[in-house]
Amino acid sequence: MRDDAVLAGLLQAIARQDQAALRKLYDLTAPQLYGVILRIQRDRSGAEDVLQDVYLRVWQAAGSYTPEAGRPLPWLCAIARNRAIDVIRRKGEVQGPVREDGEDWLERLADPSDSEASLLSRDALRACLARLDPAHRDCVVLAYCQGYSREELAQRYERPVNTIKTWLHRALASLKGCLEVVS
CATH class of the missing domain: 1.10.10.10 (Winged helix-like DNA-binding domain superfamily/Winged helix DNA-binding domain)
Structure with a gap:
């Protein structure tokens, strides 16, 4: 399990434009965020594109994260989930609630x-x-x-x-x- 203090510290460093912190955050969280995106997107290539966009958004929004608002990983997952849903909606691919499988x-x-x-x-x-x-x-x-x-x-x-x-x-x-x- 990822340490909240480590992730919060990385987000603070990213807010100061620390590229090494962004790489470290990516290494620690990309597999889980990719999983969140892929479960919504269901297209590996598209999910990879969304993942890159998520980290661009994290780079831009890291200064808005505050530990008082919640734990860092759910904050990152929300960005990933929202971005994946936005892409699907833009494509007009929102799927129904019942999965055929x-x-x-x-x-x-x-x-x-x-x-x-x-x-x-x-x-x-x-x-x-x-x-x-x-x-x-x-x-x-x-x-x-x-x-x-x-x-x-x-x-x-x-x-x-x-x-x-x-x-x-x-x-x-x-x-x-x-x-x-x-x-």
């Missing part, structure tokens, strides 16, 4: 190394998701794993966009509280 979306989000910590995190997430109202849980999964917008979710669930925002906000708050207790 039956693959569990949690399996797609797991760390490609399948480390013990990853398995524990996945189990904790699964347990906390099981506590949510099924419609709220599905909204979170569709939004954060499939890239659905609030408007798309509103259409899917035949609810106003503000209701979907409330569902997502409450579900994420519940997940956060649950994961803090479980971890």
